[in-house]
Amino acid sequence: MSALPNDVGANAEPLLTIEHLSVRFGETLAVDDVALSIGRGERVALVGESGSGKTVTALAILRLLSDARISGAIRLDGEDLLAKSERAMRGLRGSDIAMIFQEPMTALNPLYTIGEQIAETIVLHDGVAKKEAYERAARLLERTGIPEPRRRLFSYPHQLSGGQRQRVMIAMALACRPRLLLADEPTTALDVTIRGQIVELLRELQRDEASKPGGGMSVLLITHDLNLVRRFAQRVAVMEKGRLVETGSVEQIFSAPEHPYTQRLIASRPERNVLPVLPIAPVLLEAKDVSVDFATKLPGFTGWWRRGRFRAVDDASVSVRQGETLGIVGESGSGKSTLAMAMLGLQRTAGGAIEFQGRLIASYQGRDKLGLRSHLQVVFQDPFSSLSPRQTIERIVGEGLALHRPDLSGEERRKRIVSVLREVGLDRTVLQRYPHEFSGGQRQRIAIARTLVLEPRVIVLDEPTSALDVSIQQQVLRLLTDLQRKYNLGYVFISHDLEVIGAMAHRVAVMQNGAIVETGDVTRIFDEPAHPYTRKLLKAAFDR
Structure with missing residues (x-):
């Protein structure tokens, strides 16, 4: 039995009560005998690793699990949601209960x-x-x-x-x-300043509603961002393998966790273990005064649309040396990913120059350009959408080899694929499986293997750990560090998680509205930020 007491915050009358909730998909038990209450106006965080049952629990509340068998009771203001008709639930969804999807x-x-x-x-x-x-x-x-x-x-x-x-x-x-907001990783894709704004917005809405009949809006926050939990939630519920293993106040869970699994989660923080860059390390990739423009439509005075130009990157200059990690940080829409895509030669520029090992990327043509692609690779934020669901892992990882190394025989190609999968912690048993059969962390390892198989010199990592829970994030960061040491790789690491940047980067470039406002050694930037915008980012991330 994993049912724990339905304890709610002090003076908080339960709005939502979950009793003995179990959810099965065929023979798989995804949620096992969970009991939890959320008081009126209370903020509860549900934490745990990917696959622990957090999102399934939230979807069960909304009755959005069509292929599942649900047992137990879910009561909103005393009314059992599991006993309501689908028509009645449609009236509740969006108005009384709303959900922010991941x-x-x-x-x-x-x-x-x-x-x-x-x-x-x-x-x-x-x-x-x-x-x-x-x-x-x-x-x-x-x-x-x-x-x-x-x-x-x-x-x-x-x-x-x-x-x-x-x-x-x-x-x-x-x-x-809504009276109840189910927030499933609501800030995963947000930078630290906007994350702070959203937290304050939710609190403000709760204060606005608190004086109305029925009390303020209650929030069930599903997240792997423990800093967010500490700043936002009043109580924490911890799930492991479908079971609720521990609940308590934020102070209690973070200062004195009792369950071994909770203790492991709290201890999972990024660790800095990077080697210094050699003074003689050559520059691999460099952007010089690069600008990128996008066409946009603007409303005219007569109601007609007129064409305009939006400058996404403005005279940006950065470089990456062998064995070095350049961190690029800034708010969403600041131009981080656009600059990185331009450095890879995947985005047309409006000005400036980009060089790989001292040669202009624009000068590469024909087979030279194909060879350049093998040296510059990218790992995207969402490994599920970047991996073809119709291809086996062998075909996904080996696709680049088929294009760039046609001289390899089928057996030689398979040996290379198996070898690189072993490098990222997977074995040959995964070759004939498909992406949907793996967890988020495993899919990201596969995405890393797909880039590594071509033996690149530079890898762009675009938010590679933002969709991962803290323990898996720690594993992937350790893997990236080990691979950099072994192959002397240059990384362009894009992230809005400054804790991750602090653990991984040698140098940092801070972007605001398309421009680089500050750049330098990571220790200097974090300890003595010169630009007001950099100070604002660090304050939002670390509450300085």
Whole structure:
């Protein structure tokens, strides 16, 4: 029995009560006899590794698990949600209970503008006119930290950065001021300053609602960001393998965790273990005064659209030496990923020059350009969407070899694939399996193997650990450090997690509105930041 007492915060009458909840998918028991209560206006964090049952528990509350067998009781204000009809649940979803999903790109409809999607929620549940719904949508976008909110109403999801899409999801969830907010990794794709804004926004909404009948909005926060838990939650519930193993106040869990699993989670922090860069290490990749522009549509005075230009990167200069990690930090939309893609030769530039080992990338043509691709590789933020679901692991990892090393026989290629999988902690038994059969951490290892198999000189790591829980994050960072030591790799490490940057980077470039405002040794930047924006980022990350 993993059922623990339904303890709620002091003076907090239960809004949600979960009793003996079990969820099965076929013969697999995903959630095992969980009991938990959330008080009115209370903030509870549900933490645990990937696959521990956190998200399944939240989806069970909303009755969004069509292929699962659910037993037990889930009561909202004393009414059992498991006994309600589907029609009754549709009335509750969005208005009384709302959810912020982890991956906004799959949760947002790519065919509708942001304004249409937020306004639809408001019109459906509140019955207001469309014009008023758009006004409320613009205010919500502004409150969640999106710049130029009225212009963004007419943007499509693919036109926003990952962090901006997540803020849109948060705005949609808050549109009807629900009594219970289920937040599944709501700040995973957000930079530290916006993360702080969202935390304050949720608290502000709770204060606004506290004086109304029924009390303030309750929040169930699902996250692997322990810093966020410490700053936001009042109580913590810890899940392991579908079972609730420990609950308690934030102070109790962080200062004196009792369960061995909780102790291991609390201890999982990034550790700095990088070698210094040799003074004679050559520069592998360099950007000199690089600018990147995007075409954009702007509303004209007569209501017609006119074309404009948006400068995403403005005269940026950075370099990466052999065996060095360059960390690039900044808020979402600051130009981090755009600069990195330009350095890889995957994004057209409006000015400046990019060199690989002293030669202009623009000068590479034909087979030379193909060879360049093998030396410059990238690991993306979301390993699930970057790995083809229709291909086996052998084909995914070996695809680059088939293109760049056609001289290898099938047997030689397989030996190379097995060898590189072993380097990232996987064995040959995974060759004929598919991406969906692996956890998030394992998929990221496969993505790293896919780049490593070509023996690159530089790897761009675009938020490679943001979607991973803390213990798996620690493993992946250790793996990246070991690989850099062994192969003398140069890394361009993009992240909004400054704790990770502090553990991995030798030098840091800080970007704001497309420009690099400060660059230097990581220790100097973190200890003595010169630019006000850098100080703002560090304060938001470490509460300095």
